[in-house]
Amino acid sequence: MGWRDKISNALSDKGYIAMSIILQATLSSLLSSENTTTFTVFCPPDKAFFTPKYPQPPLTLLKYHIVPTNLDRESLESSLPYESKIDTLLRGHPIVVTTSPRRRHASINDVKVTEWDIYNDGRVIVHEVEDFFDPAFQTLLYPWYNSNNDKNGDNNEGIETTVPVTSGSATSWVKDLVMEKNIVMLLVVVSFGFRPMRSLLFLP
Structure with a gap:
């Protein structure tokens, strides 16, 4: 039995039927072009496939x-x-570790890791x-991670543990975006508010 069959059977035995079938058909081709021999697969449960969003991912x-x-x-919970x-x-398109000291579980892109070492x-x-x-999630909250030009903090495993100083945190980025939208809305309101006054003064 090949390694692909072992992974597929392990997932199937534990009730991950959808991902078992998908990985059986696609895993070899997905990994064939990679230069590394180690991989981590994050497996959604079958119920995730029974939604309008991702019925056939x-x-x-x-x-x-x-x-x-x-x-x-250990890496995802503490390291x-x-x-x-x-x-x-x-x-x-990287993923982002969202495990924080306030939480009792590991998460990625704000999605909880619910079972370890299925295989x-x-x-x-x-x-x-x-x-x-x-x-x-990553595109909106961590847009600077889309760039492959900044390699500061990268190690040989494709993991970056530092956020560029000029980018600020995800929270500050969201606040800046909200502030920008509020300023635009304020300008629109002010602009419309002055129109009646301009008409009364016969201004063009």
């Missing part, structure tokens, strides 16, 4: 759930700092997550 979304390095429980960037097989042979590790990772 595209290959690009599957790549977003595979990391070309081994990430064990990797909050907001660490982790590269995936979907080039230019682990030393080369491939599979963890269960409660839902699919949404690439929009």
